[in-house]
Amino acid sequence: MKYFEVTFTAQPCNEIVTDVLSALAGEIGFESFVECEGGVQAYVQQSLFDENALKETLANFPIPDTQITYTITEPEDKDWNEEWEKNFFQPIVIEDRCVIHSTFHHDYPQAEYDIVINPQMAFGTGHHETTSSILGELLDADLKGKSVLDMGCGTSILAILASMRGADPVTAIDIDDWCVNNSRDNIALNNISNITVELGDASLLKGRKPFDIIIANINRNILLNDMAAYAACMHKGSELYMSGFYVEDIPAIREKAESLGMTFVHHREKNRWVAVKFIM
Numbered sequence: 001m002k003y004f005e006v007t008f009t010a011q012p013c014n015e016i017v018t019d020v021l022s023a024l025a026g027e028i029g030f031e032s033f034v035e036c037e038g039g040v041q042a043y044v045q046q047s048l049f050d051e052n053a054l055k056e057t058l059a060n061f062p063i064p065d066t067q068i069t070y071t072i073t074e075p076e077d078k079d080w081n082e083e084w085e086k087n088f089f090q091p092i093v094i095e096d097r098c099v100i101h102s103t104f105h106h107d108y109p110q111a112e113y114d115i116v117i118n119p120q121m122a123f124g125t126g127h128h129e130t131t132s133s134i135l136g137e138l139l140d141a142d143l144k145g146k147s148v149l150d151m152g153c154g155t156s157i158l159a160i161l162a163s164m165r166g167a168d169p170v171t172a173i174d175i176d177d178w179c180v181n182n183s184r185d186n187i188a189l190n191n192i193s194n195i196t197v198e199l200g201d202a203s204l205l206k207g208r209k210p211f212d213i214i215i216a217n218i219n220r221n222i223l224l225n226d227m228a229a230y231a232a233c234m235h236k237g238s239e240l241y242m243s244g245f246y247v248e249d250i251p252a253i254r255e256k257a258e259s260l261g262m263t264f265v266h267h268r269e270k271n272r273w274v275a276v277k278f279i280m
Helices: 015-027 051-059 080-086 129-140 157-164 177-189 220-231 247-259
Strands: 003-011 032-036 039-045 067-073 092-094 098-101 113-116 148-151 170-174 195-199 211-217 234-246 263-270 273-279
Touching: 003 015, 015 032, 015 039, 015 051, 015 220, 015 234, 051 067, 092 129, 113 157, 129 157, 129 211, 129 234, 129 263, 129 273, 148 157, 157 170, 157 177, 157 195, 157 211, 170 177, 177 195, 211 220, 220 234, 220 247, 234 247, 247 263, 247 273
Parallel strands: 098 113, 148 170, 148 211, 170 195, 211 234
Antiparallel strands: 003 039, 003 067, 032 039, 092 098, 234 273, 263 273
């Protein structure tokens, strides 16, 4: 997966400015943020990067008397397994029921669900708030014998847990061929045989039979754009779990979902990132 690293320098630089900057960048496709001296480093998939949208966002920055500049670089491709190990990527435990670790971990907690992930990219290990929130939702959901769709699957960590919890069949879709290949590797690592991984976007859903459960952990704009395609693949009683946006984005997400006939159930929040559940 190819990313751009965008380094934002803010003047003045404070927590409010960097929080707002990260929130606005998240709305236009950025998916990971690291505070740095004088600002924030942010990462966006090259295929999703829109510099015109970025310039417009900064031109309309809502905090007065704030100047923000940026530089764009392309991080070199790396062995991300080695990078995660070198930077102390630790196993993560979700709600004391699910442990996520890599093959290089030899000392990790035991849990009801044990997921092995070898991330061949910078993101997708379950540490991000959006991923861990959806994992928590899946641990609470009744998945036995239900068909599941994981849109924007990344490493397929969500699809893997769904399968482990009895979902069948499971379909995982991503627009990036690197994610598709990494997903297939991770599925094999976990000895799972009922997940089908496909390369593409929401246009692949046209004409599909309804799914019992749809998971979409992407970003606000893509969710708003693709939600009608999700709704077309849902029947009465189908559940939709979405994440990849902030708590202040819930009204826009909810308005769109309800216009498509869905009912809001609840949300969970971690550090202003949220996961929401709807039912058709």
